[in-house]
């Protein structure tokens with residue numbers, strides 16, 4: 284496919300041939316699951332392109348950014364306060380793997396019963412298919428789930444420059460202090476690797492930029508409150524996944540243009556979604572780039588995903604950072620406090636999430652919720668029980684679908700999804 | 709009103725079931741093995757079917773609906789509808805077929821408001837019992853009765869078909885009575901299915917046990933002992949979903965006219 288990058292891949296010490304196969308596999312599922320949809324908005328073009336750019340043009344941009352004196356870090360969670368990085372010319376890029384292609388390459392070196400997201404990420408590194416391995420100045424982990432927590436230790440032993448953020452597991456005054464201290468230490472680490480000092484003006488700028496991205500994404504997602512959404516859930520997912528790896532300013536421009544188009548569609552009554560189809564909320568584990576499986580299955584069964592209660596959905600953009608000027612320490616605290624509002628399943632209790640889901644179900648007028656559980660993602664799997672109880676009180680039916688990145692269970696998933704839809708019809 | 713005829717086809721992983729319905733009465737019911745090429749195996753039967761509204765269900769439903777243009781519904785809707793027809797007081801169906809096990813909470817109207825299905829492994833399904841019967845050297849038809857003839861059971865620890873098979877082999881080589889192993893395997897199957905039952909499973913109304921495995925006296929007996937109320941077992945437990953599909957085709961026809 285993209286021979287233009289072969290030289291770059293070789294310089295990065297990658298397995299060029301295998302990588303080519305992986306890109307083809309990703310493209311194949313992208314074509315089948317995403318590009319085959321009818322009536323897609325024109326503004327999706329940029330985001331479609333990002334699926335290819337993720338391992339192509341974007342790598343080149345990162346190398347250029349480093350040449351120009353900037354730094355680059357890999358991240359694995361939306362808990363990483365990215366504003367601080369951007370303000371120090373440190374480019375943060377989510378490295379979570381969403382492709383089933385690399386999963387088998389994690390086998391043998393890592394235990395079997397780990398979620399496909401971690402396995403896909405590691406498999407990419409082990410097989411020489413990750414362009415970012417050698418060029419990152421640091422990888423930032425967090426103490427959210429067990430799979431990730433222990434993976435950081437292994438990565439450190441294997442020579443990766445790791446920084447691990449301690450994400451608390453309860454929310455109270457003590458953990459607010461702990462988390463603020465973590466954020467402050469993160470600033471120190473970033474200052475070290477970048478050789479720059481964090482200044483208030485740059486941080487305000489970065490906060491504004493990332494707020495702009497969150498706002499644009501929130502608006503994109505909100506179009507699906509319409510009776511007939513102007514865009515499919517699969518496309519909203521693709522645009523969100525792309526936005527998270529794109530250059531923020533560029534992606535804001537494109538998101539805002541897409542939103543303009545969608546606003547027009549709504550005014551003109553244009554929609555790719557047939558009238559009266561069932562409205563589904565999908566919530567739980569993240570669906571990162573390369574993973575469009577469940578959205579595709581749900582929407583090809585004749586329903587529409589109107590709400591993504593995931594880290595590639597509401598959890599990413601739900602809260603903005605207050606745009607304070609001047610006082611650096613106050614800014615950092617405001618950033619820390621914003622992040623601590625994220626309702627990841629690693630918290631106990633996770634009351635905010637439960638309440639939020641019931642709220643979202645009302646706002647988006649969902650007919651039912653599908654708990655999306657990546658296999659072995661225990662947090663979201665077990666929390667689905669608590670959520671389902673709350674939804675039952677609100678008279679919203681839900682089912683849990685646990686699956687990985689392979690397509691071998693598509694038949695069974697289809698039966699469950701269709702049965703769920705028939706049950707609600 | 710003239711008799712309205714419909715057909716329901718349940719293309720399952722192991723067997724295919726076809727029910728022809730004239731109004732509410734079953735005109736014919738056929739059960740035969742699903743071939744490797746299901747369409748080819750079906751064609752002879754299809755030729756003999758009347759050209760009337762037909763609904764397909766089962767794991768091969770999409771194949772049939774794509775190739776032959778029939779409307780497809782899931783086994784869960786079909787099974788719920790069929791069960792309510794057989795026994796209007798039925799509120800819970802346990803359906804164990806060749807490849808999956810389901811528990812469906814049925815509503816009075818013949819729909820359903822909750823369901824549980826086994827995950828992708830074959831544990832607790834007909835396939836599991838089939839593999840184990842052959843590992844023990846039984847023909848499937850005698851497997852259940854042989855199991856019941858054992859005085860006590862060997863506890864089987866593994867529910868994974870592959871692991872359980874090696875467990876069975878090692879028990880046999882250690883000289884264990886194969887009937888006791890058979891009983892243990894049946895118990896394990898029933899435990900697996902019992903775990904899928906909602907709390908107060910029998911409170912809402914009668915429980916019905918359907919699917920090919922409902923013909924295995926071992927599973928039936930052990931399930932009876934496990935439930936607070938006697939489960940209903942229809943005369944032909946395998947055809948309930950095909951019947952339900954044919955019934956849904958009738959109501960669809962009524963809505964149209």
Ligand code: SF4
Nearest residue numbers: 360361362427594627
């Ligand atoms: S699910 Fe939790 S751990 Fe995973 S990205 Fe989201 S916040 Fe981070």
Ligand code: SF4
Nearest residue numbers: 398400428568657660
């Ligand atoms: S998907 Fe779940 S198990 Fe996997 S890394 Fe994220 S939180 Fe952990």
